[in-house]
Amino acid sequence: MSAPDSGPGTAAAPGARRRPPRRLTRTAVVLASCLAVLVAAVVVAVRALRQEPTVTLLANWTGGDEQIFRRTVIDPFERKYHIHVDYQGSSAESQVLSADVESGTPPDVAVLTGPGELAAYAGQKQLQPVEDLISEDAFSASWATPLNGHVYWFPLKADLKSIVWYPAGTSGQRLKQAAGRPDQWCLGMGSGATSGWPGTDWIEDILLQQSGPRTYERWARGKLSWRDARVERAWTTWGHMVGAGGPRALVLRALRTEYQNASGLLTRKQCTLEHQASFIRNRTAWQDADGRYVPSGRLIPGATAHDTWEVSGDLAALLHSTPAARKLIRYLASAEAQRNWSAGESGFSVDSRARTTAGGASASAAAWYRSLAATLLDDRAVHCFDASDAMPPSVRDAFAEAAIEFLAHPGRLDDLLAGLDTLRGAHGLTWVPSVCDRS
Structure with missing residues (x-):
């Protein structure tokens, strides 16, 4: 229980923190709130003045997974290319994407777990080819599966x-x-x-x-x-x-x-x-x-x-071939992004260029993680989606x-x-x- 306030002539005990007056505290809170609003307005204004391009992205990562994805993948991309990523995370991404496509407002880029679902969208002419945006030797055909002469998706994250x-x-x-x-x-x-x-x-x-x-x-x-x-x-x-x-x-x-x-x-x-x-x-x-x-x-x-x-994977696909969206796809397929995502031990990369680090797993990574990463990249093993x-x-x-x-x-x-x-x-x-x- 806190002691009741003493009279004005009572001195504070040695080493005790003096509580600021309520009016001062209230003023500080209001000022902090105003500053937060001002900062947000400045960010919006800067983007508007610079006409910073935006790319929309739909994926299934929410909560902690979304935070990891933002920190390791989205933030570095935005800093590097000065392109804003309008990210939407949903555990019902298939239903969200279906509704968006039906209404004519699909995202620029989507990350789905199912090549079967993506193949259906490709058959409906909703996907754009990405073979010219990814390294030819980065992913095996079981991950970036050719369909009617084109590649429409590639793995951003994989699991065993x-x-x-x-x-x-x-x-x-x-x-x-x-x-x-x-x-x-x-x-x-x-x-x-x-x-x-x-x-x-x-x-x-x-x-x-x-x-x-x-x-x-x-x-x-x-x-x-x-x-x-x-x-x-x-x-x-x-x-x-x-x-x-x-x-x-x-x-x-x-x-x-x-x-x-x-x-x-x-x-x-x-x-x-x-x-x-x-x-x-x-x-x-x-x-x-x-x-x-x-x-x-x-x-x-x-x-x-x-x-x-x-095996399973989160597969990135391109729905709108805008310059900003193409840069995002190229980045997501890059060794840099693949390593960044897997470095947090939240998933694995099957990019062949990551073999030297076992899917991005450092020597200090947990033994189970290094072992699973190596299995996903093992040429002698058979991997079936x-x-x-x-x-x-x-x-x-x-x-x-x-x-x-x-x-x-x-x-x-x-x-x-x-x-x-x-x-x-x-x-x-x-x-x-x-x-x-x-x-």
């Missing part, structure tokens, strides 16, 4: 997906035991408008590890039936591993948990393992647990593939919904696969020409 996280100190025997218990998997299927994708990641990875990249490639490109025995086996394997249709409490836990909160189940001692992409390692729960990883193929029943990885992200949007979305339905009602699998097969054959779908760097 065929991995299982576990707490440091967990023995190999304990890992295998936990992998056989559905309740030991930290699984959250929720993700707003895109709920279900954690389940598609599981199924895709299981198919890749059990049947290899050739089968995976055919399926991801719409060339293999969803009712193929190998595809069906991937679904049922996932169902057995995570307890599809099992104890109600376990299924509801997975359905009601947001994917970004699944690692919180680890903190509450409700699970031990998480099948999730490399980005999840930055969650507080895995940082506190000093999370380690093992290739998923070591824990998936029936896995036969060797050194084969599912996330299959659902590579599929046409309608198939991708139906796949995610089917994963949710299967988790709750695995007995409906035949109907779910038949429905996906029918959708696969729909007229007018654009399929990417490749998803694996080799098969």
Whole structure:
């Protein structure tokens, strides 16, 4: 409790800070507010007088990720080129972009996770070619996939997906035991408008590890039936591993948990393992647990593939070929931007020019980060892009919904696969020409 104010003749105690009069404090606050408004007005005026060009950019980074992106990528670009980046971050970027395109007001540059979605926009003549803006040898064809003779996107950030996280100190025997218990998997299927994708990641990875990249490639490109025995086996394997249709409490836990909160189940001692992409390692729960990883193929029943990885990426594309937008695209594809983004250990670069630093990872970076960066750049490994992200949007979305339905009602699998097969054959779908760097 603070002591009551003393009379005016009372001296302050030695070393005590004298509180300024309230009127002076109020004046200072008002003055500070006026200065802040003045500074903002000056910035706007300077931009107007200089006619500083602006480029609009849509991506999915919000919160802390947005701050990292602004600090490591946007700010250096603005300082270097004197071009203002009007950034919009949204976790529902696909829906935002679709609405913007429909209204005729798309952003100049967009960063999306799905080459399938970008291929659809390219087919609608909404994207501009970027092959003349990126280094020819920077990215492999599985990352910057040619479509109808042009390249329309390239990766700004990449992640590895065929991995299982576990707490440091967990023995190999304990890992295998936990992998056989559905309740030991930290699984959250929720993700707003895109709920279900954690389940598609599981199924895709299981198919890749059990049947290899050739089968995976055919399926991801719409060339293999969803009712193929190998595809069906991937679904049922996932169902057995995570307890599809099992104890109600376990299924509801997975359905009601947001994917970004699944690692919180680890903190509450409700699970031990998480099948999730490399980005999840930055969650507080895995940082506190000093999370380690093992290739998923070591824990998936029936896995036969060797050194084969599912990967994902945030892909930059150009919608308006303005001078400012082209400079931004060229910058995002530069080794400088790729290294800046990966330096904060918030993602990885697959730019071949970054090989000497393992994706931008310095010698002081965490061992898990250096290891994952090296795997993404390993020429001897097989890397296959996330299959659902590579599929046409309608198939991708139906796949995610089917994963949710299967988790709750695995007995409906035949109907779910038949429905996906029918959708696969729909007229007018654009399929990417490749998803694996080799098969």
